Amino acid sequence: MPALDDILREKLHALDAQHLQRHVHSTTSQAGAWVERDGVRLLSFCSNDYLGLSRHPQVIHAAEEAPRIYGTGAGASRLVSGNHPLYAPLESSLAHAKSTEAALVFGSGYLANLGTITALVGKGDLIVADRLVHACMIDGAQLSGAKLLRFAHNDLADATRILETHRAQYRHCLILTETIFSMDGDLAPLDAILALASTHDAWVLSDDAHGIPYTHASSAAPNHVQLGTLSKAIGAYGGYVCGSRTLIDYLTTTARSFIFTTGLPPATLAAAATALELIHSDEALRSRPLALAKQLTHNLGLPPAQSQIVPIIVGDSATALQAAEQLKQQHILISAIRPPTVPQGSARLRITLSAAHTDEELLQLMKALRPLVALQAN
Numbered sequence: 001m002p003a004l005d006d007i008l009r010e011k012l013h014a015l016d017a018q019h020l021q022r023h024v025h026s027t028t029s030q031a032g033a034w035v036e037r038d039g040v041r042l043l044s045f046c047s048n049d050y051l052g053l054s055r056h057p058q059v060i061h062a063a064e065e066a067p068r069i070y071g072t073g074a075g076a077s078r079l080v081s082g083n084h085p086l087y088a089p090l091e092s093s094l095a096h097a098k099s100t101e102a103a104l105v106f107g108s109g110y111l112a113n114l115g116t117i118t119a120l121v122g123k124g125d126l127i128v129a130d131r132l133v134h135a136c137m138i139d140g141a142q143l144s145g146a147k148l149l150r151f152a153h154n155d156l157a158d159a160t161r162i163l164e165t166h167r168a169q170y171r172h173c174l175i176l177t178e179t180i181f182s183m184d185g186d187l188a189p190l191d192a193i194l195a196l197a198s199t200h201d202a203w204v205l206s207d208d209a210h211g212i213p214y215t216h217a218s219s220a221a222p223n224h225v226q227l228g229t230l231s232k233a234i235g236a237y238g239g240y241v242c243g244s245r246t247l248i249d250y251l252t253t254t255a256r257s258f259i260f261t262t263g264l265p266p267a268t269l270a271a272a273a274t275a276l277e278l279i280h281s282d283e284a285l286r287s288r289p290l291a292l293a294k295q296l297t298h299n300l301g302l303p304p305a306q307s308q309i310v311p312i313i314v315g316d317s318a319t320a321l322q323a324a325e326q327l328k329q330q331h332i333l334i335s336a337i338r339p340p341t342v343p344q345g346s347a348r349l350r351i352t353l354s355a356a357h358t359d360e361e362l363l364q365l366m367k368a369l370r371p372l373v374a375l376q377a378n
């Protein structure tokens with residue numbers, strides 16, 4: 001009988017042969033958008049810390065102060081004794097940012113999706129999901145036991161066809177989408193999706209993990225559940241859901257990934273609350289990542305950026321890895337994104353712009369990417 005390791009080694013070899021084995025690399029974040037890896041300094045265009053707030057002095061100060069009062073760990077689930085006083089002001093700021101009655105902070109964006117989807121729908125219900133939604137929405141959908149059907153990316157005609165054909169056979173229906181798609185950087189037609197949902201007696205869960213708070217006007221539709229993360233533009237860690245008071249009360253009582261896990265560390269919540277205040281008060285900070293992305297796409301002759309995420313699709317995984325390696329030689333860090341994170345044949349360089357990038361650094365990026373994009377065009 002082969003030992004566990006023998007079987008796993010064989011599976012790893014197979015993945016490696018397809019350029020699909022993944023590795024973690026120790027990476028030290030430094031000032032601005034720079035990182036150090038293997039003793040080499042690299043200019044990073046692959047962080048989701050879109051506003052550079054994880055290194056903001058006021059955010060760091062808040063994170064240092066909180067444990068002096070509340071300790072380093074929450075010690076228990078929020079429903080037991082882990083609900084320290086930092087939660088209430090953060091949740092009310094999040095609700096304010098999304099124009100909703102209430103908000104609930106989860107351990108991460110992943111946990112927020114898992115807990116919310118499984119709390120809202122189950123066996124006998126229908127989930128209609130955009131083809132490109134994040135893996136954690138799909139995991140939540142599968143765990144829920146609801147029937148999962150997927151529509152072509154941002155294709156409302158396809159979503160309509162699915163709803164017209166299938167909606168009537170199920171009790172509740174939940175539509176899943178992202179506000180800004182994580183690997184493509186394009187936006188969902190959210191208003192049209194909310195209208196479609198109303199027509200078909202469906203609810204919408206939109207994941208704003210890549211949104212920058214206060215950049216898009218949020219309106220609270222009664223069938224809309226707004227979800228996001230504290231781990232990206234907010235520069236800390238955690239996830240959240242915003243909606244009606246009733247929705248939040250219901251999730252507090254039923255979302256298993258909220259109930260059966262320890263509350264977040266006080267330092268993390270203090271950092272998130274401070275970051276959110278900074279975002280609220282600084283319009284120039286909020287708008288810089290998209291402005292940089294638009295300059296980049298204009299300069300390279302790519303379709304205009306809709307968000308701070310700019311993909312350059314190269315096709316196969318080996319080419320994507322090779323391109324990322326070439327950029328690294330020029331001290332630029334961009335990750336190659338491969339299947340199954342993105343569909344087969346659409347391996348890409350995923351470039352993220354941050355308020356932490358200087359104008360000179362943007363020029364450096366343009367210069368390094370130009371030969372690559374020229375190659376693509378031929």
Ligand SMILES: *Cc1c(COP(=O)(O)O)cnc(C)c1O
Pocket residue numbers: 108109110111113134136178182207209210229230231237238239
């Ligand atoms: C990153 C991401 C998540 C997960 O959020 P975490 O806080 O990192 O767990 C969820 N949804 C989308 C679309 C994401 O990009």
